[in-house]
Each structure stands twice: as structure tokens, then as C-alpha cells.
Amino acid sequence: MLDLQIRQSLGAFTLDIAFTAEERGVTALFGRSGSGKTSVINAIAGLTRPDEGHIRVGDTVFFDSARHVDVPVEKRRIGYVFQDSRLFPHMTVRSNLEYGLRRVPAAERRIAFGPVVDLLGLGHLLDRRPRGLSGGERQRIAFGRALLAQPRLLLMDEPMASLDAARKAEIMPYIERLRDEMNIPIVMVSHALDEVVRLATTMVLIAEGRVRGSGPVGTVMGRLDLSAVTGAQDAGAVLDLTVETHIPEDGLSVLAFDGGRLTVPQIDRPPGSAVRLHIHARDVIVALQPLAGVSLRNALTATVIELAEAGPSSADVRLAVGGSFLIARITRAAVRELGLMPGREVVALVKGVAFEPHSGGAVSDRHGRVVDV
Amino acid sequence: MLDLQIRQSLGAFTLDIAFTAEERGVTALFGRSGSGKTSVINAIAGLTRPDEGHIRVGDTVFFDSARHVDVPVEKRRIGYVFQDSRLFPHMTVRSNLEYGLRRVPAAERRIAFGPVVDLLGLGHLLDRRPRGLSGGERQRIAFGRALLAQPRLLLMDEPMASLDAARKAEIMPYIERLRDEMNIPIVMVSHALDEVVRLATTMVLIAEGRVRGSGPVGTVMGRLDLSAVTGAQDAGAVLDLTVETHIPEDGLSVLAFDGGRLTVPQIDRPPGSAVRLHIHARDVIVALQPLAGVSLRNALTATVIELAEAGPSSADVRLAVGGSFLIARITRAAVRELGLMPGREVVALVKGVAFEPHSGGAVSDRHGRVVDV
């Protein structure tokens, strides 16, 4: 359990943040520029000192103003990928990467040098110095350096903002492995909803130094009233499913949940595994009856629950599918033509390629809470 | 005309870049981390000196090794939004913003202080100093500072990487205005394809210090073999259309091109205006005949031109629609079931909300070239 409650004045800005999150998993801090995300992780790292409150990870108390506990940064063993990379200018890339590693007893090293270097594509840079490196190169090195310090908790401040899509696609599965296999709790700041949805177990929405909502990603994302905060473009819902079977000849997997089945690009998980899908509202199509002769793979029987304006011409339709929810964003003209209204039975259609698979670690936190402020 | 041809050694890295682009408009440099994008704009700014080549914008020669021309940076009047923000730490935000402005004769000031501050949401920060500002705040100030210097050419290195979606959505129309109304040529680096597609007239793909392809965004994006470079997730095509009519009661606009009509969320342009749409491959659905009773607004008669693997389970289908092209990404199982093959007549379906409108300035550059290296 990650348990944080802090109050801190920073100039005219006041941070007043409290949330809890599953210890195993990724907690995403999401919010607009200047909302206080970096300030929160600075406090977790111990780089700034809250005026009052506490910061606990599992049994470890890093900070507790009431009990006068304030573990020094260097004793916390919290890895931090800074928003600016902060590479040591006088060391080679190799020495930068090894800096934390060398300070960890050999017995406790679980993350090895070679694989990290390969993953991040740093092999050809090892003998360079930071000067002259590109923005993305610096950021990858900073990420590797924090990882190799074998952190007990990893903080990442927009770690992938300066990375291209291809590199991001390579790194995300690795972060998943850290989360799932190595059980390293991660707190990350990100502006990219696809990253958050794919990686996060808990989502904390921050606005003006306060928590606007927090809880399991599925719960937070499924609330229509928060989509204004999360950004209109990216509205969508999250489904938790189980792998039922694979269809290797088509490269597809069949996933099941209480609302039906979905066919998606093959997922590298054995049948029975828990899996999460983020379904963008704009990827969901609403039809009045099942369709034939079309490239849409997935048709789910659904009931319209709620309609909300999403823009001058568009509406978000909240659909119940079994016990889960989906959001479809369609034009208001379509709403009118199809005669959609709460209670109406429809078919929700989703393209098979629209999925970004997200596996594991999510089932356990379905009981998370949503906090309104 | 932006005409650039440079060769430059940077340590072990060699830059060998040549491209031309429309002077009016946005040229996007796109490529993986470390491919040389920042190095190119540094050379344009004059901060580094190519070993040979030339850099011209319209009639102005900034650099020409053969003619021994090398205009000093401060005489080029090229605005530069750096990848790291480089705010002056000893000045208030206001003084930072005014730094360039004050160095331009009053008569040449077209971009005024107030509106820029409002647009970027900097009003409450004016008396602060950079220290303690959040990453996004810094970046917005850097952007404002470059703008207010009234640049004749604006360079931007991932200017929106650290901005949240909402802020991005506010700034993008402004960049469009710079491009269209103020006629300030812009060269930008971005990893986000949505930005590129929305803003850019010319796209330059860079890999390992060389140009892999360049030309009008529509042409470059429509090529299947480049989608590997642009990132698999974001494959798609670009259509140039004309506003035909508006349907204000639905908040929709009807656009026409030689392949038919598309209904999209209302566009703030008079009928007859040129408009560009980026249509993501994953937003295009293929059906064998027109469908009824579904929220899909747009159906276009299309012919399958080409099929290409896009992943273990998915395929990209290139479709001819009139004289234009669309790409649809669908599962291979769907390809098989629908019996798709080159020459087959199909219906391409696109959701009305899937569009990110992009207006103006695009028609003129249809004659751009695509360069293969």
C-alpha cells in the first residue's frame, strides 16, 4: 500500500494531496501543467520536505511529520527519472548508468546492466559523455540509471515525453515487467493517456495541488465527468477481461468478460490470465442490430445508460455491457437518427485492431475507491 | 521556399540533410530519437556551423559555404523554442518574454504581448522567476519568448512534449494562425504524429542523419512503406478537401473531394475553403456494402489497391477513393473473411468524430516531392 498525505507550501502554490494506491502496480499522476505532479513526486523522493503529513510505502515510513520521521533521500532507495534528465556531465554514459548500481550490494541486484542497455538502445553510447546527446538519448539514459539503482520504488516524471512512438512501444512492455514480475511499485507522471491506461493500476487526477479523483484506472476513466480533466480527445473506458483462448493461425486472442467476448491481436499470456483493455470512445461504434460483411470483429450487446455532450457536434454514450461499461463517442446527428436514449438496447462494435493490450496486475485492485474533492 | 542542404560532422555522427519546403507553412522534422532533428534546427538557427552546404529561406541566404556566407545568429531573427527551455534564470517571466520583443523595432511588432500571455496562460506567472516553475510552464514561456521576438522563421523542438492535452488543444490553433495569417514559416520537431498532421504542410522524415522522405504531408503519410518510420500505431492517410456546406443545427460540416463527401464536426471555415484531414488507418472500417442503422456517418466507395502486413494479426489496406487514398488497418482474419484483394470494390466507413480538422495552406503544395534515399 502506497499511502500519501501531504501538505506543503511552495511559494504561492499549496500542495494538499492525499491518496492511497496498491503497492504493486503503477500509480499514474495525471493533471494539467502546473497542477503539482512533479511537486508530489519530489516529496516522495525526499527532495523536498512537506510541511506536514506522511508518506508510507508498505511497512516503510519515509516521512511522518507527527512522528518526526524523515528518511534521507539516499536511504530511501527510490529511483527517480527526472523531468530534466540530470545526467552527470563528467561521467561517461556507462558510468552514469552504473552510478546507482555500484551502490547496491551485489546480492540485491536484480536488474542487470546488459539487458537494460539493450532495451534502451544505449550500447553505442556507452563511452560518450552526456554533452551532445540528443534529448531522447538523455532521457533513456536517465531511465536506465534509475532502474539500475535497483529501486524499491520508482518515480518517473514524464519519462517518455521525448521518446518516439517506436521506442515507447519497446519500453512500455518493459515497464510492465518491472511492475508485474519484479514487483517494483511505480509512480509516474504522464500527459499521455495511452501510457497511463496501459501501465497504470491506480490513477490520481490532480488539479491545482489537490486530488480531483483517484482509484483504479478503470473506475476513474469510466466516469464521464472526469473526461474534461483527462482531455476530451482521449475519453474512453477500461475493461478487465480474462484470456479465454488463442487463435494462432490468425494471430488473434479471444478475451472474455461478463459482457461477452472480444477478439483482439494475439496477447502473449496464457489462457486464464487477467488482461485490461482501454477502449477509446472514438473506437466504439453503435449500431441498432448486428452487421454482416464488415471488417469489425467485435459486436457486444449493450444498453445505453447515459448520454453526455462531448463537443459541439458530438456526444458520449455510456453503455452497459454485462457488468462493465463502455463509452462511445458519436455525432449528435447519429444519436438523433438512431434514436438513442437511456435504456435502449444496441450493439457496440469495436475494431479488433483498436486495442492496446494491457496485461495482469489489475484484477486485484477492482475494489479501489474514487475520491471526489 | 525553405531550401536546405547541409553536411556536418558531430563527433561520430554525420548529418547529411537536404530538403526543400514551402516557405509559407509548417515543415515537420520527424524521426526517431537521435536521428538528427535537433542538429538540423541548430544549423538553421546558426548555433552550429555546417561543414558545407547552404541554408536559404526565400531570398535570404543564412548560410552558404561556397559563397562564404554565414549570417550571425542574432542577425538571422529566427525564433527558437529549445528542447530544454533555456529561460534566463535571473529574469522574471515577464522579462524573459520581453527579451526578444524589446530588441525588435516597434514598427515590426506584429505579435503583441497580451494575447500571447493569455493564450499561454502565463498571466499569473509574470512576476515569478524561472526557478520553481513546472516543466510545462517553462516550455510555454519559452514558446512565448520566441514568438514575441517577432521571428521571420520559427524553430520549435518538441514544443508540446510536456504539455497536457487541453493546453495543446489551445495552442495548436494558435500555431495555425501563425502559419496562415502571419505567414511565419515554421520548422518543428515532433514525435506526435497528430501534431505533425494537423500543423505541417511539409513533412521531412529523418533517420540516422539522412532524409528518408520528404514532401507534402499527405503524400508522405500515404505511403505504406514509410509507416514503419512514422510508427505503426499512427499509420494513416491525409485527404485534402473543400468545405462544401455547414449543417449548423447538428454542428457538422460537409466536405467534398473527388472521392465523395465526408461529414465532420463543424469546421470554422467558409464554404470553398481548403481543408485537410488526417484519417488514421485504425479509424477506417471496410465493409462489402453500405450499412444502415449504425452511428458511422461516412461511407465512401473505394477500391482495394494494395495489402500490406502491419503486425502479427493486422493488415493495412490501401484504398483508392476517387483520386485520393485511404489506409485501413484491419485484422487479417477480416481480410480473409471479407475476401479482400486488389481490385475489389468495397465501402470505406469513417466515424464522423474521428477527424482532427486541419485547415488551409495545404492546397498549394500538392506538387511536393517525395525523396527516397
Add this chain to the structure above:
Amino acid sequence: QDVLVLAAASTKNAVEKLATQFKAKTGATVTSSFAASSALAKQIENGAPADIFISADLDWMDYLQQRNLIKTDSRVNLLGNELVVVVPKGSTLKPDLSKGGKLAEQLGDGRLATGDPSNVPVGKYAKAALEKLDQWAAVEPKLARADSVRAALVLVSRGEVPVGIVYRTDAAIDPGVEVAAAFPPDSYPPITYPAALVASSKTAAAASFLDYMKSPDGMAVWKEFGFVPAPKAP
């Protein structure tokens, strides 16, 4: 065992020559260190392993003697010197050293260079002499107080001051100046360079070098550099 002599800076050339001769005669090596008398006295006070001290005035020798830092029975007044008025070479100025004379007027808006009368020996003598001649009050505001005889001499030989008061020995070695007048011998207390064995000295050769400096051979060397025999105690 080497003999270490701490000697007032103005005796440098003579002492070095004496040391060379002494070595040729006896084989004993004499090392010398030249600095301001005050510095040397304080070094002895603080445990400097020296054998002989030659002071430029009586005060610092007295200072050591009061503290039992010299062998009192070895103390002698080794040398004397004379106080002269120098002018830059070629200057026609004839300093008026008569009682109540016009030296101050002769200076015009120039200054008179000499040692700082508050602490540099030559300055003290100059002050005494000028007081005796009833000229001190007029001249004092026009002093350029140097920290050593040599520094005063430089001011004269560079022509920065029209007049200086120095020892005859120093005047003799600076080709840029000429002696324009000498103070009447009775106008200032006898200039005396006392010498003594340092209390902690254990070197036998030290006593014999001190003796050598007093010997006629030694006195010949001193004379060569312009020194005169020590005045008889008044």
C-alpha cells in the same frame, strides 16, 4: 658546524665578504640572513637557531638583552655610520643644514625621503638631527617615510624627491645619488651597529667569527663598504 648570522639588511655586502674571507681562513662556513633588525630580533626571541645578531640600532639589541636572549658579555658596538643628505645625481641643491635653516623651503612642493622616524633607524636619527637643527617642525609634514634606507634611496635616485637622508654607506653604493651634505656629527646620537652572540648559540666558530669581524682585517672590510668604527660610548 656552520655559523648563522642574522644581520640588518644594510650590512649585507660587508658581512658576505667577511664570511668568504673567514671561510678561506678557518674553513668554517658562515651563513647569513638579512632582514629588518626588528624581524630578526623577533625570530631570535621565538627560538631561531642563530649564532650572531647584528642590529642596525641599539633598541633591538637592548630588547633581546632584557630578555636574556644574547650573551651579554659578547655584546659589542661593532660599527658606526654617518648620516648624510643625498640629492639626485646632477642636482645642484645645496641642503641648508644650518640651525633653523631653510631645508623645508628648499624642498618646494617636493618631499624629503628617509626611513619612517617612528620605527626605521635611519628615520629616528634623521628626526633627532633635524630636531637638533630646529628644522624638524618644518620638514616633518614633507617627509616621505620609507620602510628602509634602500627604499628612501630609491626615491632620491629616481628623482621623485629632491632630497633624502640616509647613511653614508648606502649613499656610497647608489650611483644615482650624490652626497650633498653631512649632518654635523653632534647633531644626532652616535649611529651604532651592535653585535652579540645569541644566548642559545653553541657553535664555537661563532665567537671566532664575531672576533674576526672586530679584528683589523675585519674592520678593513667594513671600511671598504663605507662603515666607520663604532663611536665611543658617550
Add this chain to the structure above:
Amino acid sequence: MEILTPMETTALLLSLRVAGVAIALGLPLAVLAAWVLGRYSFPGKTLFDGLVHLPLVLPPVVTGYILLVTMGTKGVVGGWLYQTFGIKLIFTAEGASLAVAVTSFPLMVRAIRLSVEAIDGGLEAAARTLGAGPVDRFFTILLPLMAPGLLSGAIVAFAAAMGEFGAVITFVSNIPGKTQTLPLAIYAATQEPGGDAVAARLAAISFTVALLALMLSEFLANRVRRLIGQV
């Protein structure tokens, strides 16, 4: 007991004035030298650097002697100054200022140069893209950012100026009320048997002044650092 005799008060005030004038005059030149040395390469740079350091390497008395020879009324420069403008440096407080300015100059340059070299070149590059030429950048970017080094250089030079003895006494000699600065008074006291107590008291005054100057400089440096955003 009074704390200071009138003579000592005079010496103290004179010292402050001499040191103050020396820093005020030396600082702009030191900044210039530091800028050039810290940011540019040119033939003869090392020689120039060597000349800047010369007063540090030479015994102060020699520096004073060189000043005497060149800046005295019979010297090349001093003679010209005297003939042309009637400016006389020798035996004057201005001359004392010159002497301490010269001996403390290398200290200022070193400190300021370090600051110049520590300034991120990226900021200057940014200023260039915003249209600032070299002189403009110097005043708007470099000078404010080198302020801590400038202060540090000034304070170290001030301290050294308060302590300078050899060059002053050799060049302008020791004239109470005109050129007798504190160090000269201290030195004079140590030359007298039994002068130690006076010397110690004067040294304590020197120390106090230096301490006050340091406190002031720390205070200013903190303000400056806050102003330039380092804290």
C-alpha cells in the same frame, strides 16, 4: 580607553577609501579581462593571462618599485600624466589606490573568470536567437549571472587591498593621513620594540572590517543569487 586614536581612525578611514577606490576602478577592467579570458581564444592569450597575474607573482615591493619607475612623476606614464593633466600619483592616496588595485587585480579576474566559465553557454545561445549581439548579451546575460563571482572577486580584492603593504609603502611611502593605510600603521608598530600591543589592536580592527565586509558580501551574494534565480 578609547578604541582608536585619531591617527588610527585616520588610517582606517584612509584604508577604506583607498581599497574602495581601488576596487571601484579595478572591477570594470577585471570584468572585461575575465570576460575576454573566459569566453574567447586569441593569440597571446596566455601571455595576457600571465601579465594579469604578474602582480601576484612578484613580491609586492617589486610591484611597488615597478609602479614607482613607471607611474612616478619621472616615469613614462606617470610623467605624462603629470605633465599633461597635473595628476600626481606618487605620495598620494590615489597612488595608494593604484598600488592596491594593481596587486588585487589578478584576484578579481580569477574569481570573475570562474563565474563566466560556469555560465551555461545555452543561455547565451538563446539570447542570440532573440537578437542580442555580443555587447547586449554581455550586459543582459553574462554580467548578471556572473554577479556572484563579481562580488566574490570584489570582496577578496577588498580584503587583499586592506592588507596590502609592500606595494603601497614602496610606491607612495608612508605619509600619515595621506598614504598611511592600516597595514602600514601595523607594520610600523611591529617595528618598534613593545609595539606588539598596538599592532595587535590594529590587526583586530582590520579583521573586524574584513569580517563586516564579508558579512555584507555574503548578504549581498545571497540576495544576488536569489535575484538571479539560483536559490
Add this chain to the structure above:
Amino acid sequence: MEILTPMETTALLLSLRVAGVAIALGLPLAVLAAWVLGRYSFPGKTLFDGLVHLPLVLPPVVTGYILLVTMGTKGVVGGWLYQTFGIKLIFTAEGASLAVAVTSFPLMVRAIRLSVEAIDGGLEAAARTLGAGPVDRFFTILLPLMAPGLLSGAIVAFAAAMGEFGAVITFVSNIPGKTQTLPLAIYAATQEPGGDAVAARLAAISFTVALLALMLSEFLANRVRRLIGQV
């Protein structure tokens, strides 16, 4: 004509040795003092800073005198050293080293402190998150990054050490071959008839040595800056 007389060679070599030893001994302490002053706040900081600067404020002769009184064989510290270890500083080259170490100490501290203060605190914060404690950070982050200031401080101190006169002659006197460094030799030369030429030549030698040291330091500084990624 020979360039140097044996006596002059001796003086030159002795100067180099004295200055070298002084810098070598003083540097670690200076780094420590600079680190503490540049990175930490504590009560009495200004007083400590003042004490560090004291040798700069006092006339060198006074510094030498204080050394004589405390470090002479009759002094508190010097007496103890002599009784306990048989170490004698007065009238020895080691004593000369001590004297120039003391007078050049503030110069080193100032330069190094400036460098410490210029180091981006963010890097230390990063090192902390990577598990580096204060001493670890000092050696792995601060020390390498302060290297240019360290070099600058060392060279300025070396130059000052080569030129120090008053403190040396007062503390260890002027003994050819033992404590007669170049500045003392220059002084001695000025005491001789026609010694000016010799003094000038010795001064030129001093200057040359300083120039060589500067060249070396520029060269090293450039290498260091390349090593620490500033160029």
C-alpha cells in the same frame, strides 16, 4: 652569460618546492573549507569565513609574525610540535611552505567555493536518489565538477606563493639555500649596489615560471573541462 647563478638556481628551486608543498598541503583543506562554506549553513559561518580570509587582510609581515609567535619553537603549537615530534618549522623550508600556505589559503578557498556554488544542485539531488551519501557525493559529483575551480585556485595560490615575501622573511628569515625563495632573493638583490639588474632578472624568472604554470593550468583546465563535459 649564464642565465642563473648557482645561488639563483637554488632560490628558484627552493621557491618551486616551497610553493609546491604549500599548495599540496593547503589544497585538501581549502577544498574542505570551500565545500563547507559553499554548501552548508551553520552558526559562526561568517566568523569561520573571516578567519579563512584573515591572512589576506593582514599585512603579510603580521601573518609571518603570528606564525613566528605560534609556530616558533617557543610557540604554543610550534613548541609542542618540536617537543613531541622534533619538527622544527622556524628557519626551515617547511616553515616557508607553511607561511605561503597560510597566505595563499584564502585565495584557494575563494576560487574553489565559487566552483562549488556553481554546481547544479539538481545533480546532487540525482546522486542522492541513486543512494550516494554526503561524502560519496562529495567525491563523485562535487569534486570532479569543481575541478576547474580547484585548478584555478591552485594556480592563483601557486602564483601568490611564488611571490610571497613578508610572511616568509618574518617567519623563517632569509637564509640562502634554506629559506631564501625568489622574492627574498629579489629583496636581497635590491640591498646590493647595482642589484637592480639582478632583481629585474630574478623578477623575469618569476614571471616566466608563473607563465609556465599558467600555461600548464590552462592546458589542464581545458582537459578537465573536456573530461567533465563542459566543452
